[in-house]
Amino acid sequence: MERAAIVTGAAGAIGRATIARLAAAGFGIMLVDRDGDAVKEAAGGIAGTAVHSCVADVTSPGDVKRAVDQAIASFGTVDTLINIAGGGGPKKTLGIEDIDLDLWNHVMALNVTSTFLFSQAVMAGMTKKGFGRIINFSSILAFGEKGPPTTVPGRLAYATAKAALIGLTAQLAKDVGKNGITVNCIVPGLILGQPGTRVRGRFDALPDHEQARMLEGYPLGRAGSSEDVAAAVEFLVSEGAGYISGVALPVDGAYL
Numbered sequence: 393m394e395r396a397a398i399v400t401g402a403a404g405a406i407g408r409a410t411i412a413r414l415a416a417a418g419f420g421i422m423l424v425d426r427d428g429d430a431v432k433e434a435a436g437g438i439a440g441t442a443v444h445s446c447v448a449d450v451t452s453p454g455d456v457k458r459a460v461d462q463a464i465a466s467f468g469t470v471d472t473l474i475n476i477a478g479g480g481g482p483k484k485t486l487g488i489e490d491i492d493l494d495l496w497n498h499v500m501a502l503n504v505t506s507t508f509l510f511s512q513a514v515m516a517g518m519t520k521k522g523f524g525r526i527i528n529f530s531s532i533l534a535f536g537e538k539g540p541p542t543t544v545p546g547r548l549a550y551a552t553a554k555a556a557l558i559g560l561t562a563q564l565a566k567d568v569g570k571n572g573i574t575v576n577c578i579v580p581g582l583i584l585g586q587p588g589t590r591v592r593g594r595f596d597a598l599p600d601h602e603q604a605r606m607l608e609g610y611p612l613g614r615a616g617s618s619e620d621v622a623a624a625v626e627f628l629v630s631e632g633a634g635y636i637s638g639v640a641l642p643v644d645g646a647y648l
């Protein structure tokens with residue numbers, strides 16, 4: 393079967409590893425990211441498959457529609473949606489008293505509403521095809537984290553949004569399963585991408601004792617890599633994973 397995917401946050405650490413895997417598996421891919429230079433560079437690194445890019449802000453309903461329309465125009469249909477774009481917002485917050493409503497709403501829009509909007513926009517095409525794969529991105533933070541905030545800026549808002557994505561995944565999987573569409577969610581632990589990537593930069597800037605404290609929580613003895621996550625995504629979007637739906641899969645070195 394010909395496959396075509398939309399990947400949001402495609403220019404980030406996990407996004408780049410994911411598009412490399414999908415390209416090797418023969419997917420046509422629409423890369424979506426708000427960072428225009430980075431998404432063009434990411435697209436340029438992929439060879440041997442049809443790759444397009446769209447500069448879009450996933451918090452904007454108009455941009456989401458434009459990105460999905462562009463993907464459908466490029467590939468005819470979209471059967472795979474990977475909602476990677478997300479994060480804790482621009483401001484480091486320590487506790488509930490530091491979080492203003494703008495930050496709260498931004499973190500919900502970036503993680504939750506974007507996933508809802510993209511899923512809604514691709515649904516008619518997947519239903520018509522009788523086949524679809526949707527992957528959402530939660531976090532171990534959905535279950536809370538002890539101690540001072542570390543690599544995640546707006547931690548309370550982020551934890552809330554990432555927990556909401558587990559619920560969205562569970563319900564949507566039950567709603568659309570009859571149409572041959574699976575919906576699953578990855579729950580990453582600490583994932584350190586290549587040097588220069590966002591989370592890696594924040595981790596590297598922490599004092600040694602803070603880094604050690606974070607890594608102590610990982611029985612496998614290391615942080616995860618972007619490739620660890622991309623491998624799980626590749627499996628869940630495969631045709632062979634068609635009886636797995638509604639799960640929240642930790643990729644976290646046994647942290648949870």
Ligand SMILES: NC(=O)c1ccc[n+]([C@@H]2O[C@H](COP(=O)([O-])OP(=O)(O)OC[C@H]3O[C@@H](n4cnc5c(N)ncnc54)[C@H](O)[C@@H]3O)[C@@H](O)[C@H]2O)c1
Binds near residue numbers: 402403430581585590
């Ligand atoms: N890296 C980790 O340790 C970790 C752990 C748990 C969960 N996650 C989740 O995994 C996902 C990817 O993480 P990552 O480490 O690759 O992050 P990253 O910051 O490296 O990549 C995120 C990408 O999303 C893009 N983006 C951000 N806001 C956007 C917007 N409004 N519109 C369009 N694009 C936007 C950025 O430009 C960037 O390219 C995120 O949802 C994150 O919350 C990451």
